[in-house]
Amino acid sequence: MKITDARVIVCCPGRNFVTLKIETEDGVTGLGDATLNGRELAVVSYLEDHVLPCLIGRDARCIEDTWQYLYRGAYWRRGPVTMAAISAVDVALWDIKAKCAGMPLYQLLGGRSRGGALVYGHANGRTLDEALAAVAQFKAEGFRAIRVQCGLPDIEKVYGVANGDGPYEPAKKGLPPEEQWSTPDYLRFVPQVFAKVRAEFGNGPLLLHDVHHRLSPNEAARLGQDLEPYRLFWMEDPTPAENQAGFRLIRQRTTTPLAVGEIFNTVWDCKQLIEEQLIDYIRATILHAGGVTHMRTIAALAGLHQVRTGMHGATDLSPVTLGAQVHFDTWVPNFGIQELMLHEPVTGEVFSCDYRFEDGYLVTGDKPGHGVEIDEAKAADYPYEPAYLPVNRLTDGTLWDW
Numbered sequence: 001m002k003i004t005d006a007r008v009i010v011c012c013p014g015r016n017f018v019t020l021k022i023e024t025e026d027g028v029t030g031l032g033d034a035t036l037n038g039r040e041l042a043v044v045s046y047l048e049d050h051v052l053p054c055l056i057g058r059d060a061r062c063i064e065d066t067w068q069y070l071y072r073g074a075y076w077r078r079g080p081v082t083m084a085a086i087s088a089v090d091v092a093l094w095d096i097k098a099k100c101a102g103m104p105l106y107q108l109l110g111g112r113s114r115g116g117a118l119v120y121g122h123a124n125g126r127t128l129d130e131a132l133a134a135v136a137q138f139k140a141e142g143f144r145a146i147r148v149q150c151g152l153p154d155i156e157k158v159y160g161v162a163n164g165d166g167p168y169e170p171a172k173k174g175l176p177p178e179e180q181w182s183t184p185d186y187l188r189f190v191p192q193v194f195a196k197v198r199a200e201f202g203n204g205p206l207l208l209h210d211v212h213h214r215l216s217p218n219e220a221a222r223l224g225q226d227l228e229p230y231r232l233f234w235m236e237d238p239t240p241a242e243n244q245a246g247f248r249l250i251r252q253r254t255t256t257p258l259a260v261g262e263i264f265n266t267v268w269d270c271k272q273l274i275e276e277q278l279i280d281y282i283r284a285t286i287l288h289a290g291g292v293t294h295m296r297t298i299a300a301l302a303g304l305h306q307v308r309t310g311m312h313g314a315t316d317l318s319p320v321t322l323g324a325q326v327h328f329d330t331w332v333p334n335f336g337i338q339e340l341m342l343h344e345p346v347t348g349e350v351f352s353c354d355y356r357f358e359d360g361y362l363v364t365g366d367k368p369g370h371g372v373e374i375d376e377a378k379a380a381d382y383p384y385e386p387a388y389l390p391v392n393r394l395t396d397g398t399l400w401d402w
């Protein structure tokens with residue numbers, strides 16, 4: 001079954017998405033997501049200039065061979081641009097294979113392991129009162145697990161908090177906006193936030209928090225200890241993870257569960273973290289870590305070491321990724337949780353999905369494939385708009401991790 005056409009669709013229904021559509025000689029099509037937030041066009045070029053010419057004429061059924069061809073064959077391995085491009089091809093080919101088999105993707109992967117994927121939503125507020133109101137709203141909507149982020153009293157703009165009345169969306173049109181950071185203020189304030197959330201909502205909701213790579217291992221250990229009384233589901237990205245050994249220090253000093261990996265591209269980014277059991281949840285995604293094919297490798301290694309999945313699911317992952325991930329979550333034996341940051345309604349004009357939110361879970365339908373389709377004519381109504389993630393500075397102006 002030859003691949004006869006492959007094209008990249010760039011659109012901005014609410015935010016930018018890069019989508020790959022592959023067509024085969026018998027008319028079956030598959031979709032993959034290649035969105036790399038703030039660096040979208042680099043992946044478009046990688047696909048259009050270097051990958052797509054090699055795909056035409058290949059057998060769409062040979063997913064593994066194509067993965068190896070694009071990974072080993074490029075000579076230049078790994079990296080977010082390469083791996084997002086490989087993922088888009090891989091997911092589109094899994095979509096095609098599942099459609100040809102007449103099965104939803106989770107069946108092809110090994111079948112259902114659970115009714116639905118437990119998801120967590122994002123409650124945030126500029127003030128503690130706003131954050132508490134957001135938690136109440138997520139609870140009322142049926143979320144069982146809630147990530148809580150809160151502004152800092154003396155800092156104007158920090159990660160994870162909506163600035164206007166609209167939903168939180170980190171990428172902004174135009175050049176990179178700037179946010180501010182103060183580690184001492186943060187370390188003092190966050191435990192108070194969770195004390196208040198537990199006091200108000202009791203032990204029922206599963207609570208999560210994203211540190212977003214801003215602390216040193218020692219500072220993260222301090223925060224982990226201070227959060228222990230509030231029994232978090234996880235503390236995410238406590239410190240940048242290029243130095244995997246850095247997590248030893250955090251791990252030895254706190255029982256707060258640790259999650260990391262949304263920016264990882266391959267199993268090599270988390271091999272030591274997993275093998276030394278330095279983390280509890282691996283957040284690598286189908287989109288940025290090489291598709292369904294490579295996420296199976298990561299999840300399998302994680303499973304050997306009692307590490308569970310907790311895949312990234314922010315809005316910069318398109319409905320195509322979320323659709324594929326819900327299938328993966330439905331099957332993978334060592335599933336932990338799935339992030340769910342809802343796309344704006346306008347995104348739904350372009351992408352149609354076969355997953356739904358039900359009582360705190362994402363449940364996939366039974367359409368063959370991953371169940372997500374794109375309306376290309378509608379997509380053309382929303383052309384690409386340059387947008388960047390923020391950069392972060394300490395209060396003295398020093399550039400910091402965002």
Ligand code: GCO
Nearest residue numbers: 037170210262313314316389
């Ligand atoms: C999360 C993430 C996102 C990222 C975003 C960057 O846990 O949801 O940290 O909010 O900041 O995906 O592109």
Ligand code: MG
Nearest residue numbers: 210236237262
């Ligand atoms: Mg995160």
